[in-house]
Amino acid sequence: MSDVWDIVIIGGGVSGLGVAKAAEQKQLKTLLIEASFRCGKGTSDNSLRIMHGGFRYLQTGNVLRVWDSVGAQSELYRMYPDLVTPIPCVMPLDAVGLKSAPFAKIGLIAYDIIAKMRGVKIGHGSILDRDETYQRSPILRGHAEHGSLLWWDGILRDSDSLVGRIKEEFVHTTLKVSTRVNSVRRDGAYFSVVTAHETFKARSVVNTAGPWIKELRPHMPEIPDHYGHHWAAGFNVVLEGSIDQTHGIAVRSKEGRLFFAVPRTDAYGNKLTALGTGYILHEGDPSHNKVSEEIVLNFVKEFSGILPEAEVLGRKIMHVEVGLLPLRRPEPNALVGAVKISGERGYFEVLSTKYTTFLPQGRAVMRDVSAWLKESV
Ligand SMILES: Cc1cc2nc3c(=O)[nH]c(=O)nc-3n(C[C@H](O)[C@H](O)[C@H](O)COP(=O)(O)OP(=O)(O)OC[C@H]3O[C@@H](n4cnc5c(N)ncnc54)[C@H](O)[C@@H]3O)c2cc1C
Numbered sequence: 001m002s003d004v005w006d007i008v009i010i011g012g013g014v015s016g017l018g019v020a021k022a023a024e025q026k027q028l029k030t031l032l033i034e035a036s037f038r039c040g041k042g043t044s045d046n047s048l049r050i051m052h053g054g055f056r057y058l059q060t061g062n063v064l065r066v067w068d069s070v071g072a073q074s075e076l077y078r079m080y081p082d083l084v085t086p087i088p089c090v091m092p093l094d095a096v097g098l099k100s101a102p103f104a105k106i107g108l109i110a111y112d113i114i115a116k117m118r119g120v121k122i123g124h125g126s127i128l129d130r131d132e133t134y135q136r137s138p139i140l141r142g143h144a145e146h147g148s149l150l151w152w153d154g155i156l157r158d159s160d161s162l163v164g165r166i167k168e169e170f171v172h173t174t175l176k177v178s179t180r181v182n183s184v185r186r187d188g189a190y191f192s193v194v195t196a197h198e199t200f201k202a203r204s205v206v207n208t209a210g211p212w213i214k215e216l217r218p219h220m221p222e223i224p225d226h227y228g229h230h231w232a233a234g235f236n237v238v239l240e241g242s243i244d245q246t247h248g249i250a251v252r253s254k255e256g257r258l259f260f261a262v263p264r265t266d267a268y269g270n271k272l273t274a275l276g277t278g279y280i281l282h283e284g285d286p287s288h289n290k291v292s293e294e295i296v297l298n299f300v301k302e303f304s305g306i307l308p309e310a311e312v313l314g315r316k317i318m319h320v321e322v323g324l325l326p327l328r329r330p331e332p333n334a335l336v337g338a339v340k341i342s343g344e345r346g347y348f349e350v351l352s353t354k355y356t357t358f359l360p361q362g363r364a365v366m367r368d369v370s371a372w373l374k375e376s377v
Contacts, residue, residue: 004190004201004202005029005031005203006030006202007023007028007030007031007203007204007369008030008191008204009030009031009032010033010216011207012040013040013044013210015350015352016208017032017039017163018365019206019350020032020362021169021359022363023172024169024170024172024173026370027172030172031173031174031176031200032173032174032176033179033193033195034176034178036177037177037178038160039163039167039177040160042323043211043323043325044323045159046323047159047321047323048274048277049156049262049274050087050153050154050156050248051072051073051154051155052354052356053073053111054069055125058107058110063110066111066114067114070118071120072360073153073356074118074120074121074122075359076156076356079359080162083162083165084154084157084162085154085157087153087155087246087262088136088150088246089150089151089153089250090128090148090149091149091249091251092140092143092146092251093144093147093148094146095145104127105127108125108149108151111125111151122152123151124152126150127150128150129147130144130145130147137247139244140307142309155248155262180196181193181194181195182195183216183218184207184217185218185219186218187201189203190202191203193205205346206365207348208350210286210324213349213351214229220345220347223343223344224343227351228351230326230329231282231286231326232282232325232335233280233289233322233323233324234276234277234322234325235277235280235291235295235320235321235322237274237275237278238272238273238275238319239273239275239312239316239318240270240272240317241273242273243263243273243307243312248260248262248263251303253303253305253306255302257302259275259276259306260275261274262275262276266318275299275300276321278295279325281331286324289323290322296320300313325353326352335353336351337353337354346376348365350365
């Protein structure tokens, strides 16, 4: 049965790579098929590159998600210390309410406890008073009357290098790039994964094709059809020059939109700022996921309204990064969260809204795949 793959993974974004990495550990005969000329060129190439420790999920009491994020972040620090490094982040606080200093302090204590329980080391956050905030981040002068929250997240230096590193680890995985899967069929005990020139026989299939996920779903009425109907185009605007060279700066507009300005350096050493993340509803062909100039300019203007000192309107827009993210319902901010949909009888789907958690997500999928492979012998 040498022509049968234990697992065929469709889509070499960070989700597919995470599953392939987990399959490697199980020494499964794996085929990873990617439509693009390189892995990681879809939504995964357009993230803000913040490897979230999940502090913000405390606001909604989602302790489980904090638990997952803290673990995932520290695993990335451990495995790729030259690619994922800690970055201090600052957010001005309100006088009262959930974003005031007393609540933020409780959040920091809870966060430390979760990290301790998980046995991971995180950078210690703190509450900064007004002057400490201005000292750390002069751009916030006049914007942090009630102090600010300082926390540590991870930042991924560059996604291509991480993808390259993961591929280097492949021993049992065969990678086919520039190969589009056209359909998936169940043929008796196996799956047929059909491309233009070949059909691959597989004992299990993991579909991580992002916005193309539904197109490739085989006809299996038992597969739940809850997700993959609505998509948001998420975008970051990459601007010339740095707003703050060392800190991520989070500020909220009067309209309630959260902006995160993150320092970047391009391949030539030029300082840039990635300003994220905006969301608009996306309809139609996933390949056409451009965001209009008007929307981009309004986004930058809204940020400029909060922090005029950053002079973003005078800066050159270097490029706009856009990727599609799955929604629970047709509202741009109703992201599904990192969802694993366990399909049935050897077919699995992953819809992701988080780069950070791709390693534990891959292992979770692999637990289901392994159980199926054992069951179906
Ligand atoms: C603007 C923006 C900012 C973000 N910022 C962050 C952040 O700071 N931190 C964070 O943790 N997350 C962030 N995210 C989320 C994160 O980027 C995504 O959740 C993640 O990259 C999704 O990866 P994926 O592999 O599921 O999808 P994709 O990267 O889209 O991968 C799907 C792959 O499938 C391939 N494919 C599709 N159809 C086929 C086919 N028929 N045959 C073969 N291959 C196929 C595609 O070519 C693609 O490579 C951000 C997302 C956006 C859009």
